[in-house]
Amino acid sequence: MATVRKDAAAPAAREAAVTGKGPVPPGKARSRTKRSTLPLTIGSGLLGLLIWVVLANIGIQGFPGPLEVAERAVTSIGDGTLLGDALASLRRVLTGFVLGVALAVPVGFLMGWYPVIRGLIEPWLQFFRMVPPLAIIPLAIVLMGIDETPKIFVIFLASFLSSVVSTFQGVVSVDSTLINAARVLGAKDRTVFTGVVVPASTPFILVGMRIGLGASWATVVAAELIAAQEGLGYRMQQAQLYYDLPTIFVQLIVIGLIGLIMDRALLLAERRLTNWQERR
């Protein structure tokens, strides 16, 4: 079994890659940055809004201002289309994501635990990781028709690929001393696996899930642009046909917000579940 400690700091490093934040300095420095973020965030929002107003007013052809977009948002909330579209997109993402993770975690564990399985699966994994999930859509539509199946399949693929790699990495980077510590206390393979390998790799799995959810969300919107009867991407596609810029803006903002909320929620879950980690 491969239990070489490769890079204990990997989850933290990858997290930094996800959030775009570098490692947080300990102690005082951290609380200082925390205090100063909120005013900056508000200021940044106001500045963005200002630039938007200016852009709308210097008259780029058809460029809607914040008010116009807000009005459109209110209408689409009022007639229920926004909620319906958001729910349609979310349903696809969550179905594909849950299926992808549900398969990725056991496969990742098997790959980490049995070198033979790793050897068999890894080449395919590496290959498909290089194929953007969206590139699978034409194939999926031809093979599976234009209903929900191809979209969910593509999302499933996106979340599976990112979660399986991180689960596998989590397993191989479990500290071999912890495994030995369990064994000398009488643990047999099964207990070592459930009692040590699984909890020790959760930080990796959760980081992979977060990356996977981000990838899934990006994929669903794009998939809906290509073929759908409802959903945020579909609504934008329709709006494009009618040069309806306010609607496109509303959809874009909602897509961003939902993505942000999902990411924060998973981040929070991750922090909660892995607060036992020593953060250096």
Added chain:
Amino acid sequence: MSPVVSGAPKIEFRDVSHSFALGGGEFAALDRVNLDIADGEFVTVVGPSGCGKSTLMNVAAGLLEPDAGEVLVDGEPVHGPSPQRGVIFQQYALFPWMSVRKNVEFGLKIAGVGAAERRRRAERFIDMVGLTDFADALPKTLSGGMKQRCAIARAYAVDPTILLMDEPFGALDALTRVQLQDRLLDTWSRERRTVLFITHDVDEAVYLANRVIVMAARPGRVHRVIDVDLPYPRTEEIRLSPEFAELRREVWHSVYHQPTPMERTSS
């Protein structure tokens, strides 16, 4: 209060050899090691870095199967680890997602001890190492010394007859180290578990042991065995006595003036 070195040894190393693959060749980490450890004896092992001390301990723990020879415990050959042989690692090896209490209960749970009894027994050992107030704390909140005390409680909880300790106090500051040495001796003199204690600290080796095993490197082997005829309980007085100084000089000499390594890298 010397140990009664009579009857069959508790641990016997019989011509134990082990090599690691090294750049196409083989590196002899242990070369025909023979060593008997009596029941209730406190043996320390010192030697230069890389002389095979950890390898020796891993073989005794059953974590490593030697290439040749065998280790007998109570006359039975060792194959695989057993809770009868408790191991303390230098890096503490606490399960970071478990509280102190859960760590200490881990071995008991595997042994099938019921929840209430488990809790009671864990509490006793947590008290013993002075971590009562930290029973529900996570390892990341503990200092190095507290972590190692927790690891010691975890090992004691399953009631091993042998303790194998690999530089357990190596990463601790000098004061904490001395405190833990005294606690360990205190427990040992009450319970008389057999202890195989690895260290790179000559003072520590002499202070704790009935017998100091000095190893030499390349290939890893037993270089000298030095009896420590100092009485227990060991105290500061003993630490400062001329006899202690003499023994320390002797051990020091055999650690640092070793025969030139006989390279044994075959390919």
